[in-house]
Amino acid sequence: MTKRSMRIRAFGAGLAVVLLASCGGGTKEAPLESLTARQIYNKAEFELEQNREPEEAARLFGEVERLYPYSEWARRALIMQAYSYHRSRDYENARITAQRYIDFYPAQEDAAYAQYLLALSYYDQIDEVGRDQGLTYQALQALRTVIERYPDSEYAQSAILKFDLAFNHLAAKEMEVGRYYLKRGHYTASINRFRVVVEDFQTTTHTAEALYRLVEAYLALGLDDEAQTAGAILGHNFQGTQWYEDAYNLLKGEGLAPEAKGTGWLRKVYRQMIKGEWL
Numbered sequence: 001m002t003k004r005s006m007r008i009r010a011f012g013a014g015l016a017v018v019l020l021a022s023c024g025g026g027t028k029e030a031p032l033e034s035l036t037a038r039q040i041y042n043k044a045e046f047e048l049e050q051n052r053e054p055e056e057a058a059r060l061f062g063e064v065e066r067l068y069p070y071s072e073w074a075r076r077a078l079i080m081q082a083y084s085y086h087r088s089r090d091y092e093n094a095r096i097t098a099q100r101y102i103d104f105y106p107a108q109e110d111a112a113y114a115q116y117l118l119a120l121s122y123y124d125q126i127d128e129v130g131r132d133q134g135l136t137y138q139a140l141q142a143l144r145t146v147i148e149r150y151p152d153s154e155y156a157q158s159a160i161l162k163f164d165l166a167f168n169h170l171a172a173k174e175m176e177v178g179r180y181y182l183k184r185g186h187y188t189a190s191i192n193r194f195r196v197v198v199e200d201f202q203t204t205t206h207t208a209e210a211l212y213r214l215v216e217a218y219l220a221l222g223l224d225d226e227a228q229t230a231g232a233i234l235g236h237n238f239q240g241t242q243w244y245e246d247a248y249n250l251l252k253g254e255g256l257a258p259e260a261k262g263t264g265w266l267r268k269v270y271r272q273m274i275k276g277e278w279l
Helices: 012-020 038-051 054-067 072-087 091-104 111-123 134-147 156-184 188-200 208-222 222-236 242-253 265-274
Strands: none
Touching: 038 054, 038 072, 054 072, 072 091, 072 111, 091 111, 111 134, 111 156, 134 156, 156 188, 156 208, 188 208, 188 265, 208 222, 208 242, 208 265, 222 265
């Protein structure tokens, strides 16, 4: 959200009334229904920034909307409630609240931040989901929306970075499963995983290793043409890497060399690369 909307605003006399209990020797706090929208909003900000209680802040921001649903403070409170939920790692409610803001206030300045928060609520869970990559795909979709719908916002660059990281994460998971199969001699299954990386995630940092693993797997199956072609692609795009050196030595040990041969899917990839369509 904007620096203006995130800045803690000066607490006025109304907030002093709300906080009497903390300094008034047992004086009870006034009920929320007796406070103005601004007073409740300020109290929620205090809980968020001073007491570090994002759950309570989310509840209070919600009360602003409940008690003063058509006020300017209700709009401000809604985006802050989404932020508070995210701070407390209540990602589901963060998504729901951010989406409500987008639905109700699509033309407001903070709509870009709401969409970014929605994306973050998926992105920040990526490492928690094991091999289930559903949230990663949802994060990519939501981040793409930020990039395409709000390209000039202050969140676009961060969204691009996180998009690349999430994309790389998907490739890493394919590599993890592919290596698992390869180690256990399930060569066809491993090839299917490495092929996904080469065809669908070729802009990630895992492509070179995927090509090397294809050389390994195809040689193990006796499919020399495919192994040589994978080595040729690796040499053309990643010649200076250890992966190419290892693949070259592996092929040389079998009396082979990196060379585009055969008519399989890798030969098609090789032709695309020669035409400048690769990477």
